[in-house]
Structure formats: C-alpha cells, structure tokens
Amino acid sequence: MSDVILKVENLQTSFFTRAGEFKAVGGVSFEIHEGETFGLVGESACGKTVTGLSLLRLLPEPAGQIVGGKIILDGINILELHKEEMRNIRGKKISMILQDPMTSLNPVYTIGDQIAEPIRQHQGIQDRNELVDEVISALRFLQIPAPEQRIHDYPFQMSGGMRQRVVGSIAMSCRPRLLIADEPTTALDATIQAQYLALFKSIQEQTDIGILFITHDFGVVADMCHRVAVMYAGKILETASTSTIFKAPLHPYTVALINSVPRLDQKVDRLYSIEGQPPSLLNLPPGCRFAPRCPDVMDICHEQQPKEVQVDDGHSVSCWKVS
C-alpha cells in the first residue's frame, strides 16, 4: 500500500448552542493514502461536511468545537498546531472545493486575483509577471481554455462548470497533499459533471494527491472513489472498497440506501424506502443510531452502540448483526 497521507482517529466535533450540544461528528476514524480517492457518503446532516471542515479546522467557532480525537497529516497531529501554523497548511497541504462555485468565489475580484492569492501566500511569489505565469499554468492545469484572457474575467462571466474549474485551480495551485471535495459536482449538469470528474481523475494520476470526496450520490462514488465510508448521524457505519460497498454491503443502512436509489439499468415498480427520519443530533439514541429505522433491529441495538468489526481486509462494519 502507498503512504498514508491522512489518518483520522476518533474525531468528535460538536456544536454548542443554547439548545444544547449537537454531536455532529461522533467519533469517526479513517485514513487516506497517496493517490487514493476516499468517499464519504451520507444524507444531509450526517456530519460529512463537518468532518471535512474539521480537517481544515475551519469550524465556525466558538459554537463549533473539535472535542476529541486526532487528525494526523503526514505524521503531525494538526489539532495540536498553533493557529498561525495551521494557516500554512490550509491551501498548501490541504485544500478544499465547495459545492457551489457561485458562492465560493468572490464576485468582485477577477479570477486571476483569486488564484494568485494562495500562490502569493504560500509560495512567496511577489513579482507580478511571475505570478501571472503561475496563475495561467494553474488555469491550464484544470484545462480552462484561453487562460491568458480568462484571468481578467469575473466569476459572473463564466459558466457553472468553468467556475468550478477555477475553484479547482485555486485548490490545486499549491500542489496540496490532500484535497477535500465537498459535493463538487452537485450544482453541475450531468454532462458537465462527467467532464469534471474525468478531469479530476487525470489530475490525480499526474499528482498522486489524496482526495476526500464528500457526496450523497452513489453514481459519483462508483465513478470516483477507491474506498468509501458510509456515514449516518455522525458515525461511520461501514467502510469498504467501492466494489464491496455495491456488491456485498453488510450494514442494513448501506443496503437500504443503495436499494432506495433508482437505477438506470434496472426497471423496478417500487423503490425500497427507509421509513422515518434520521435522529436529532441533540438527542441521540443510546444504542445504534440507525436502530429506530433498521429493518433488522434486535434488542441489543437499542441498548448498546455496536463496535466496529473488521470483517475482511479493508472492510469494517459497526453493526450488532455482524459482530
């Protein structure tokens, strides 16, 4: 196996509000290797975005706090770093692509200015001509046509797909070790999404970058990820290789989630549907978090949280049925 870039151990993130403590991430562990795309799949409010933000320590403080665990990037626990040191990691070693390119770019700066910012900050390049060259090569890296003219454009002059490529250029400009992509293609059209994903695959082959891919779309997971973790109410319920997740899922939630998505290559009359809704993060059930909706629920599921069990090489599940 190639080198581990990132190791997350028992990460816990909470939001402290007047109503109480929202346990958005309730102890997740995973690792990402060089050249690997690791998918984090789940529904809204399962904690996948908060996990991504925690890795960059970009939580909205003071409400959002990392309350436990370790985030080890290239051997260093970044939770112990000083704020100033952390600033040197963001954008340089870890960068992020957000869902909506309309809101993640600044509308009043040209895209050239916005790409130059991390280059100036992290590579210390101040000379204007040199900066322009770097910006153009960053745009070219994401295959944006006519970058020499494009650097003077404002975000509103570009299409959604092109804007998301600009966001990609910013993220890749300092050749990070790890890229966090939070639903990067959800706002894009189907054929543009296919273009964007193919582009990122070729970038990964060139750079050996590790990608944490956050999504709710199983089609994108199948296309992009080497390994996947399925998240539910702040916990990872199952981690496995992409083929295993689709062909031999073990956790009832994974099974239900995959079955509830209609597929283009199968004609069904009714979709499998999971009754009920995810639990409130303010008031989590004492046992397995999926127990109230689980079709295979047993008594113990309501009482105790299941431990993560290694069922096969690289396949682990947290479920009483399996242990």
Add this chain to the structure above:
Amino acid sequence: MADVLLEVRELTKHYPVKMGLLQRTVGWIRAVDGISFTIERGKTLGLVGESGAGKTTAAKAILLLERLTSGNILFEGKDLYQFSRSQLKTEYRPSVQSVQQNPWSSMNPRMRVRDIIAEPLIVNTKQSKKEIQTRVLELLEQVGLSTEHAPYYPHEFSGGQRQRIAVARALALNPSLVVLDEPVSALDVSIRAQIMNLLKDLQGQYNLSYLVIAHNLATVRFMSHTVAIMYLGQIVEYGDSEVVLQRPLHPYTKALISASTLTLPEDREQGVEPIILSGEMPSPLNPPPGCRFHTRCPEAREVCSREIPELRKFGNRWVRCSQLV
C-alpha cells in the same frame, strides 16, 4: 387508440432581449423552439434535459404561466386558445396542477398547513367550510401525513413531509394532470424513494397523468412511460421510456445515459468507457446553425453544421439526427 389527455403541438416560446434606454429588442432567447408531445390519461411523460434546455419553460406554458410565441396546446382534444377566460378558469386550470421543486419556497411560511391545502378549494369551489375541512383532512391522509398535522406551519416539517403537503395541495381539486417540476431533487436520498413511491401510488389510485421534469435519468425511468429528451429548446429523442433509455439512438441521449449510469471500477477494467462530451451547451440566444448539438457531438460530420435535422420516426420513437438511417 390511446386516450390522449394533453397534446402539445409545435410549442414555441421566445423571450425578447431588451437593451438600452429605449428598451429596444436586440435579440431573442429561443427557450423552447417547436416541441410537440402527447400525454395520455393515467400515464407519465418525462421531460429530460440539462439546465437551459427549456424544460421548465415548457411546463410553465402548459400551466398557462407563460404566453406562447406560437404553437397549440390541446386539452382533451380542445385547443386552449379557443377557451374563454371563464372556461379556462373552470375547466382547465383546476384540472392541471403542479408540484414545484423546492418545498422550502413553494409554500407561504405564514400559512398553516390546513390553509395551504384548502386554498385551491376556496378559490375554485363553492364548498362550505365544513366540506373543505373534511377534504383537507382526507388529503393529508392520502399523502401519508396525519390529520394532526393540519394546524402546523411549514417550517415545522422536514423536506419530505413538506413535499407531501405540496402534493396534497396539488391533488385538492382532483386534477387530471399534475406537472411535477423536479419533484425529488431537493430531497435526501432515502426520502426521495418515499416520495416517488407515493406519487406512483397516487397515480394508480386516481388515474392521474404526470408531466415529470427531471435531470436525473434514473428518476425518469422509474416514473415515466414515455420520455422526451430536450437539448437547447428542441426535442432530440422522444418515445417509450424503456426503448429510449435502453437503446438510445441520439448521441446526446447516449451521452446523458453514460453520465448517469453506475460504472463500478471493475466495469471500467472491462473496458466500459464513459462518453465525455466536450464543451458546454451553447446559448439559446444564438443557437448554432444546423443541428444544435453538432458543436459537442462526438459523431458530428460536416453536414451537421449546415443542415437542420428533422425529428424522424425510427420504429416507435422519434429522433432528431441526420446521421441515422
């Protein structure tokens, strides 16, 4: 002969682009450019395409929220433009209802659920308060909510429940056609299945016709009997949904299907290559000459940039491509 509920003939909607002090018209956005289709009673037509393809404009035209530039809409065989205002109000509008994409913005946050569902009844019928109340409670149960939900406000519900409320409101007048504009795309994966199952059940129960607008082909395959694939204001392929989605003929349909089919890593090792289109959809302000898809088409020839292909019949479907014989 099939029982045709709604027929759309050569529907066209061009929006003027105005500029300058005098607001002179400097161009036209050809949002929808001559589309035709039929919707049978009790059946679903899926309208598929990327943003800017004209799907929503077509739906708005059918809901009479937009005036057509040209073309006809026939409802139960009668041309809508022959209807008088009062006929439209009493015969057409109550029969054609809609469910919008985003259940967070399609309901007045200051109205209670019971008033939201009752509104179409108050506007369109002369029922007494008592009758309306009974009907509202009945509707709530039909869409899988409880009668206890009636006095609450929309913000007190989850997305899936809100979409159920929107469905109840659409059904209040016993419509024959419901226009569903991306009915599940704002919802979570596990909730989508619930709503899609509900819509299918209601269709069977009340013999409803649906016009489903969606960009997700798998959703369309699950919901629809026929599909129309739109690109830049035109229909490029139209026919039975199983035929079109299983054995697509138009290069654009093929690319869309490739983009939405689940390909596992081992499929790729066996040589399943995704079709990646180059470029983006051109502007409807200035559509390309010839075939509108030729700028991105992997199978385009020189002739495609000159000749405008007609929608031609191949078996039981229609395709707009001059390369097919």
